[in-house]
Amino acid sequence: MTEVRETHHSGLIGSQPVPDETVIRAKIINPEEGFSTGWLIAPATIWLFLILVVPLAAIIVFSFFKSTPHGMVFELTTHSYAEFFITEGFFDSESNSFLKLSVFIKTLGATIYFTLLTMILCLIVGYPIAYFLAMQVQQFKWQLALFLLCMVPFWTSYLIRAVAWLPMLGRRGLINQALLSMGIVDKPVSFLFYSEFGYMMALVQIYVVLGIGPIFFSLAKIDKAFLEAAVDMGATPFQIFREIIGPMSLPGVAIGMIFIFVMIMGEFATAVVVYGGKTSTTGTVILNYYGIANYPFAAVNALMLMVAMIVGIVIILRVVDIRKEL
Amino acid sequence: MAKNKKTSSKVSRRQFVGGAAGAVAASSVVGFPAIVSAADPIRAIGLGVSIINEIQSRAAKDIGFGIRGQALGYGALFGKTLNQNDQYEVSECYFDMFDAMVPSKVFQPIDTKRIRDWDKVSNLVKTGMLTPGSQIGQGDAPVTKLWVDKDGNPTDGPSRYISAVPAAHNADSLGYNPDDTGRAIDSWGELYSPDFKGKVALINVPQVGVMDAAMGMEALGLAKFGDKGDMTRAEIDTLIEFLIVKKKEGHFRAFWETFGQSVNLMVSGEVALQSMWSPAVTAVNAEGVKCVYASPKEGMRGWHGALAISAKASGKKLDQAYEYINWWLDGWAGAFVARQGYYFSTPANTQKHLPKADWDFWYEGKPASMELNDPFGTPLIAKGAVRDGGSYEQRFKKIAVWNSIMKENDYLVKRWTEFLGA
Incomplete structure (x- = not known):
C-alpha cells in the first residue's frame, strides 16, 4: 500500500506529500533541542505503571490467595483456578458432570458469543453508514455534520441510553401501542424487551458508533483516483468493492471491531438494564464474587476475561495487518 | 472451608496493597495524627439508605464533631x-454479614454499659421476639449474632457485650399490581402461578433471591428446606433446577438489582408480581401506579441493620464512635428513617421525634390522617392511605426467614x- 503515498489524492483525509528526507532528520533527530526521549515517555510510563501494571500484578497475586467465608487469606493456592475450570465430578466417569464444561467457562463462552454476534451486527449496520458518509456524501461539511449526528447518542450518559429503551420497547412502550392500535396484535408482545432480541439491539445501538468512526476514516482515505481508474478499466461496482474498497478499508474495520470487542467483553450493565439480568456474563460473575468478598475468584475471572480479550485481539490483528495497512 | 484456621497469616487487602505501595503510603498515614483537632471527624461507611447528608449534618450539629x-x-x-x-470507625452494616465479621474480629465488642438507651432497644434483636410469642425466623436471625463476650467471641445468651448495636430494619415480601394480578396475593407460592407467566421478577442478589424463591417452592409444597437461610448443597440444587425449568418456560420477566429497577418494572407495567422492598412499593404508589405490598401467610423475609465499631478504633475516636451510635438511638434518626419506611431499634425514642400522624401511619398501620412527607419534605403519602402489611408488631410477629x-x-x-x- 506504500504506493498510495506517492499519488495525488482527492480524498478527505489523504496522506500528506512526503517531505524531503533531510528535512525530517533535521526536525526529529536533534538531540540538542527539547527533551530527551526518556523524559518524554516518563509521564506515560509512570502513569501506566501505577494504574495498569501494579493493579494487574495485584490481580494476578490475589488470584492465588485463599478465600474463606471471612476474607482473603495469604495462603497460596490454585483452588480458584480449579473452581473456574473444573466441575465437580469432571474426571469421574460415573458422575453426570463427567467432562462437562464448568459454569464459568460456559459463561465466558456466552460472553464471547454475544460479543461476536454484536460485532457482526455492528459491521452489517455500521459499514454501510460509514460507506455512505465517506463515498456518497461529497462535501466535507456534510460529512462532518452527518458524522457528528452519528455521535449524538454519546451526548447522553450511557445509562440513560440503555434505560430509554423501556418506553420504546416495553410492554406499554411506543411500539406495542402502535401495534395494538393498528390491530396487528391483540395483546402487547413481550419479546422486544428483556429478551435476547432487545439486548442485541441495545448493544448494537450503543456500540455501533465505535465501528463507524474508524471505518469511515479508512474509507475516506481511499484515493478516488483508484476508483476512477477502475471504472475506466471497465470494473463493475462489485469488482471495485471487492478489489479496492473492501481491502483498503480493512484496517478501519479491524480497529472498529477491536474497539467493539473490548467494550462488549467487559459489559455487564446492559445485560442488567435491557436484558433484565437474564443472562450471566463474565462481567456479572466478577461483580457477584466481588460482592461476597471472594476476591481471588473474581480475580481469576478477570484474568480469564483478559486472556480471552488478548486472544481475540491477536486473531483480529492476524487477519488484518494494521501496521502494514496504515 | 477451614474456619479461621490461620488468623495470624491473614493479610487484609489493604495491608497487602499498602506493603506493595511502600513508604509513600506509610509516611502519609504517620503524618496525620499531628493535625488532629477537636472537630476531627470520624469515618462511617454504609449503604445509601443510611449514609445521607441530612442525617450526618444533623449528627454533627448535635454531637459537636x-x-x-x-x-x-x-x-x-x-x-x-x-x-x-x-x-x-463505624460501619453501618447488617447482621447477615456477621458470620464473616464476627469470627474475623474486625469489630470490637460494644459495651452495653456505654450505650445510653440500651434498655430502650427493643427485644426484636435482644430475644429475637419483638413481642412475646413471636416467631424468631430461620436464617441469620440477628439475635443469634448479637451477644459476644468481651473478647468478641459469640456467647450462648445475653452478655454485657454485643457485636453491634441494632439499628434500622424491615421485613420484605412481594409487591403486586392488583389490576394485573386480578386477585389479592397472600402467599409466596403465587410467584410461580402460571397466571403470571412472563410477568414475574425476582431480586438478583443471589443470597436474597434464593430465599424468596425457596419460600415460593415451600408454599406450594414442592420442596421442604431445613433452614432457608442456610441451605445444604442438595437443597440449593433442588431449588436452582426448579428455577432453571421455570426460566426456560419464560416465567420470569426480569431480575432486578437496585431499588430503582424494581420501581421501574412495576411502574412500566412490565411485571405484575415481584420480590419487593416496602419503600419501593411506596415509591410506585407515589408515581400514581397501583401497587400493593403483600402480607404472605408464610411470613416475611426480614433484614436488620447494625452499627458496629472497628477493632482499630481507640482513644478519642472510640469515644466519638460511641457518641455517634448513641446519637442514632436517640430518636431523631429513627424518625428520619421511619419516613423512608424503615423501623428503628428504639421505637419509644423514635415516637418522641415523630408527629402523631406519621407515627400512626408508619408504626401503627393506621390510615394517614393527613398528607405525609418523605424525610426530605416531598409529599409521599396521600391522606387516607394505609401502609400495607399492618402495624410494626404484626409485621415482625411472623418473620419466616432473615437475610442470610x-x-x-x-x-x-x-x-x-x-x-x-x-
Missing part, C-alpha cells in the same frame, strides 16, 4: 467492612450464575 460518611453498594460495604477496618449468608455461599453464587445463564 463531623461524620465523614461514605455510601457504598452492598458488595463494597461488605468488602470494606471486612478487609479495611482501618478505614472507618449461607455456609454454602460460594456454591450458591455459582449455581445462581448457572441459573441466570440458562
Whole structure:
C-alpha cells in the first residue's frame, strides 16, 4: 500500500506529500533541542505503571490467595483456578458432570458469543453508514455534520441510553401501542424487551458508533483516483468493492471491531438494564464474587476475561495487518 | 472451608496493597495524627439508605464533631467492612454479614454499659421476639449474632457485650399490581402461578433471591428446606433446577438489582408480581401506579441493620464512635428513617421525634390522617392511605426467614450464575 503515498489524492483525509528526507532528520533527530526521549515517555510510563501494571500484578497475586467465608487469606493456592475450570465430578466417569464444561467457562463462552454476534451486527449496520458518509456524501461539511449526528447518542450518559429503551420497547412502550392500535396484535408482545432480541439491539445501538468512526476514516482515505481508474478499466461496482474498497478499508474495520470487542467483553450493565439480568456474563460473575468478598475468584475471572480479550485481539490483528495497512 | 484456621497469616487487602505501595503510603498515614483537632471527624461507611447528608449534618450539629460518611453498594460495604477496618470507625452494616465479621474480629465488642438507651432497644434483636410469642425466623436471625463476650467471641445468651448495636430494619415480601394480578396475593407460592407467566421478577442478589424463591417452592409444597437461610448443597440444587425449568418456560420477566429497577418494572407495567422492598412499593404508589405490598401467610423475609465499631478504633475516636451510635438511638434518626419506611431499634425514642400522624401511619398501620412527607419534605403519602402489611408488631410477629449468608455461599453464587445463564 506504500504506493498510495506517492499519488495525488482527492480524498478527505489523504496522506500528506512526503517531505524531503533531510528535512525530517533535521526536525526529529536533534538531540540538542527539547527533551530527551526518556523524559518524554516518563509521564506515560509512570502513569501506566501505577494504574495498569501494579493493579494487574495485584490481580494476578490475589488470584492465588485463599478465600474463606471471612476474607482473603495469604495462603497460596490454585483452588480458584480449579473452581473456574473444573466441575465437580469432571474426571469421574460415573458422575453426570463427567467432562462437562464448568459454569464459568460456559459463561465466558456466552460472553464471547454475544460479543461476536454484536460485532457482526455492528459491521452489517455500521459499514454501510460509514460507506455512505465517506463515498456518497461529497462535501466535507456534510460529512462532518452527518458524522457528528452519528455521535449524538454519546451526548447522553450511557445509562440513560440503555434505560430509554423501556418506553420504546416495553410492554406499554411506543411500539406495542402502535401495534395494538393498528390491530396487528391483540395483546402487547413481550419479546422486544428483556429478551435476547432487545439486548442485541441495545448493544448494537450503543456500540455501533465505535465501528463507524474508524471505518469511515479508512474509507475516506481511499484515493478516488483508484476508483476512477477502475471504472475506466471497465470494473463493475462489485469488482471495485471487492478489489479496492473492501481491502483498503480493512484496517478501519479491524480497529472498529477491536474497539467493539473490548467494550462488549467487559459489559455487564446492559445485560442488567435491557436484558433484565437474564443472562450471566463474565462481567456479572466478577461483580457477584466481588460482592461476597471472594476476591481471588473474581480475580481469576478477570484474568480469564483478559486472556480471552488478548486472544481475540491477536486473531483480529492476524487477519488484518494494521501496521502494514496504515 | 477451614474456619479461621490461620488468623495470624491473614493479610487484609489493604495491608497487602499498602506493603506493595511502600513508604509513600506509610509516611502519609504517620503524618496525620499531628493535625488532629477537636472537630476531627470520624469515618462511617454504609449503604445509601443510611449514609445521607441530612442525617450526618444533623449528627454533627448535635454531637459537636463531623461524620465523614461514605455510601457504598452492598458488595463494597461488605468488602470494606471486612478487609479495611482501618478505614472507618463505624460501619453501618447488617447482621447477615456477621458470620464473616464476627469470627474475623474486625469489630470490637460494644459495651452495653456505654450505650445510653440500651434498655430502650427493643427485644426484636435482644430475644429475637419483638413481642412475646413471636416467631424468631430461620436464617441469620440477628439475635443469634448479637451477644459476644468481651473478647468478641459469640456467647450462648445475653452478655454485657454485643457485636453491634441494632439499628434500622424491615421485613420484605412481594409487591403486586392488583389490576394485573386480578386477585389479592397472600402467599409466596403465587410467584410461580402460571397466571403470571412472563410477568414475574425476582431480586438478583443471589443470597436474597434464593430465599424468596425457596419460600415460593415451600408454599406450594414442592420442596421442604431445613433452614432457608442456610441451605445444604442438595437443597440449593433442588431449588436452582426448579428455577432453571421455570426460566426456560419464560416465567420470569426480569431480575432486578437496585431499588430503582424494581420501581421501574412495576411502574412500566412490565411485571405484575415481584420480590419487593416496602419503600419501593411506596415509591410506585407515589408515581400514581397501583401497587400493593403483600402480607404472605408464610411470613416475611426480614433484614436488620447494625452499627458496629472497628477493632482499630481507640482513644478519642472510640469515644466519638460511641457518641455517634448513641446519637442514632436517640430518636431523631429513627424518625428520619421511619419516613423512608424503615423501623428503628428504639421505637419509644423514635415516637418522641415523630408527629402523631406519621407515627400512626408508619408504626401503627393506621390510615394517614393527613398528607405525609418523605424525610426530605416531598409529599409521599396521600391522606387516607394505609401502609400495607399492618402495624410494626404484626409485621415482625411472623418473620419466616432473615437475610442470610449461607455456609454454602460460594456454591450458591455459582449455581445462581448457572441459573441466570440458562
